[in-house]
Amino acid sequence: MILEVQGLTRYFGGVRALDGVDFRIGRGELAGIIGPNGSGKTTLFNVITGIYRPDRGVVSLEEGEITGLPPDEIARRGIARTFQNIRLFRELTVVDNVRIAHHPHVGYGAIAALLRTGAFYREERRTREQAEEFLSIFSLQDRGKALAKNLPYGDQRKLEIARALATRPKVLLLDEPAAGMNPSEVTTLMEFILRIRERFSLTVLLIEHQMRLVMGICERLIVMDFGQVIARGLPGEIRRNRQVIEAYLGKRDDTDGGGIRKKAR
C-alpha cells in the first residue's frame, strides 16, 4: 500500500465535507475519484496534502502516518498535486515554475548562493536542464522563457503537471486535469498521464468529471457522494452500480418519471 486513508472526516461549520472516507491505493496504481459537485473530492485532496487538517481519521504514506503534517512536509515526503483552479506562479517564467519544484533538492547553501560559487553555477545549470527536460515531456520546452500567465489554458494545465512532477513525487494527485479541454486535448492528456506513470513509476490518483478519461485510463474508481465513499471497483462495475447512477441522476421518481432530484439531507 502506498497511500491509505482511514475514517477521514472533516467538517466546515455544520457541514460534513468528508464523512469517514476509507480507501487504499496500491503502488503504481492509477485510480480515479468521481462524484457529483460538492461531494468532497477536492476537500479530500486538501486533507491528504495537509492544506486542511482532518477532524478525525488517518492518512498514511508508505505505512508512515502523515495526518496533520504541514503541506510542505507532505510534499517533501512524496505527494504532489495539481489544483482544480490552476495555481501557477503567474509572474514567473515557465522554466522557473518548474525550477521552484526542485527547491528541496537543490544542492547549495545560502552562502554559496550569495557568493555565487562554482557549486552554485553547477547546481543552477543542473536544475535548469532538469526543468527543461520536464517541460519537453509536455512539449513545452519552447515556451520556457514565457511568463506562466501568458500560456494558453491547456498549456497552463500541462505546466502545472510538469511542476508537480518536478518535485519527484511518489504519489501524484491530479484535480480535474482535463477541465476545460477539448476532446483531442483530452486524448493527448490521457497519453501523457499513462506515459509519466510509466516513466517515473508513479502512483496516480485523479479527480475527473470527463468520463471518457476516467473510464479510459483509470484502473480502479472510487465514487463519492455527500462526503462518503459510496462505491469502489473496476470501471465496468461502477458503470452498472445502481447507487452511483442514483447519485448522478437522482432516484427514479414515480411522479414525473425520473427527473433529476438531489438527495435531500
Next chain:
Amino acid sequence: MYALIALGYTMVYGIVRLINFAHGDVFMVGAFLAFYSVEKFHLPLPAVFALAAGGAALLAVVIEWVAYRPLRNAPKIAALITAIGVSLFLEYFTALHQVFGPNYYAFPRPFQVVSLEIGGITVTNIQGVILLVTLASLGALQFVVYRTKVGRGMRAVSHDAVTAGLMGVNVNAVISFTFGLGAAFAGIGGVLYGIAYPQINTFMGVMPGLKAFTAAVLGGIGSIPGAVLGALIMGQSETMTTAYLSSTYRDGIAFVLLIAVLLWKPTGILGKARTEKV
C-alpha cells in the same frame, strides 16, 4: 468620535478593499469648514454640521473620482500609494498660507460649556452633544445601509462588485456614494473634534485618522457595529493609559491592543473569517 471616523474607513474598505489614508485629512477639512462657518459667517450649529458634512462628502467624491477610480483594476498597492499621496497633498496644500495656513487655530465655542454632575461623574454638555450626534449618525447609517436601495447596492457591491454590476447595480455610483457618506461622518466628526478640543491645524487628521482606522480593524473591518465597538475599546484604553500609566505611552497602547487582537482573531473582533477556497 473615533467611531465616526472609523465608520468611513470601514465602509470604504468593505466596498473597495482600500485603506483610504486620506480619510483622516477629509476629517481635518471638515473641521476647518466648520471653523470658518462659525468664525466668519456665524452660522447656527445645525448649518455648521450640514456644511462640514457636505463639504467633506464632496471632497471625498472628487478624490475618489480623480485618484482612485482610474486605478480600480490596477494592483491594489497603486491605489494605496495614491491614497497616501492624496493624504500628503491635502495636509500640505491646506497648510499653505494661501489656503488654511500652517498655524493652530482656536476653534470658537459655539455654545457655553455647562458641567453637570450625575452620581459623582462630571458630564459636560459637550460630551452630551458628541454622544447625541454620534448616536444619530449611527442610526442614520444603519437606516441607509439596511433600509434603502443605495444601501442594498452597497451591501451587494461589498459582497461581489462584478456580480452586483451584472445585476444592474450602478457600481460606480454606489462607490461614490459610499465615499461621500463615509466622508460626511468624518466631517461631522471634525466639527465634534473642534468643539471638544478647541485647537485645529491641518495635520490634526493624521493621528485620529490612524487610530480610527485601527479601531475599525480592531472591531473587524467592513463591519459597522465592529467599527463602533473598536472605537469604544480604543477610547477607553487610551483614557486608562493616560490615567494610570503616562500620556507618553498613549499613542502606543492602541496599537499594542490592535496587534494583540489581530493575533487572537486575525480579522478583528466582529470580523467574518474568510476562508480561502483552494
Next chain:
Amino acid sequence: MIFLKNIAKAVLPFAALSVLLQFLSARGILNPYWVQIFQLACIVAISALGLNLIYGFTGLFSLGHAAFYGVGAYTAALLTKLYVGAYGDEAVIAVGAVFLGSLLAGGFAAAFLAFLVGLPTLRLTSDYLGIATLGFGVIMKVLFDNADSLVPQLGGARGMTGIARMTGIPWAVAALVAAILVIRNLVHSTYGRALIAIREDEVAAAAMGIDTFRFKLIGFTAGCAFAGVAGGLYAHLYTFLHPSSFDFMKSFDVLMIVVLGGLGNITGTLVASFAWIFLLEGMRVALPPEYIEFRWVLIPLLLIVTMLVRPRGLFGVREFPFLRSKVYR
C-alpha cells in the same frame, strides 16, 4: 575562483565611482551638501532594497520599515558612542572596525527584532499584516520617545546627539554595492525563487515542498537587516537622531520609493531612491525660499500622477543588465 571574479566585476566600477566622488569632494569641486545628499540617497536605497525584498519579492505587506531603520540607527549610534571614544584619532583602522561592527550590530538588532515581530505576525495576511506592522512602527516610535528613561544616551524625545560623523562616500557606496549584490544573488537563486513563489501563490508554494512560513520569516528578517544597516549609516551621517525620523510616515516614504520603482525590481528601487532624494533636496535648493513649502504639495501630486500613468511602477519588470537573471546566457 568564479565568485571572486564575479564580485570583482561588479565592485570595480563602483569602487572607481567612489574614489572619483571622494576625490572631487576633497578638492572642493563638489558641494559638500550634494555629497551628503548622495550618501543619503545610497542609504535610503539600501533600506528600500530591504523593503523590496520583503514586499516586492516575498509579497509581505510591511508598513513598519522605518522602525527597523530606527532600531539599526540607535543600536549602531549607541555602540560607537560607547566604544569609539577609547581610541585616538590616529587609530583609523580600529575606529573603522568599531564602525563596521556597529553597523553590522545595527543590522543584526533590526533583524533580531524582525524575527521576534515576524514570528507571530507573519501568519496574518496582506492588509492585516500591513496594519500590524504599521502598529508596530507606532509602538517603536513611542519607545524611541521614551528610550531615555532606560538608556540616557539614547536621548528619547529630545533626540540623540554627539554621534561621531563616520559615514563617508566609501562607506555609503560600499554598503550599497554589498546590498545590491546580496539581493541580486539571493533573488536569482533557489531561495529567491522560493520567496517569489510565496508571493505568487502561497498554497502552491507549500505544495512544492517550500516551508512557506520559514521563508517568509527569512525574507522579512533579511529585509529588515538591510534597514538596520542603513539606519546605522544614517546615524553616522547626520550625527543626530530624533524619533520623528522613524515614525510611520517615514515607512510610507520607503514604500513609495519601492512602489514607484516597481515591485520586485531592483533597478527601479535604485533609481527611485536617488530620484526621490535628489528631487526632495533639489527642490529645497531650486525653489525660492517663499515657495519651499510647495515641495510637499508638488511631490504628492507627482506621486499621484505617476501612479495613475504607471500603476506598476516606473520600470515594470525591466532591469539593468547586471541585475538580470543569467539563466539564458
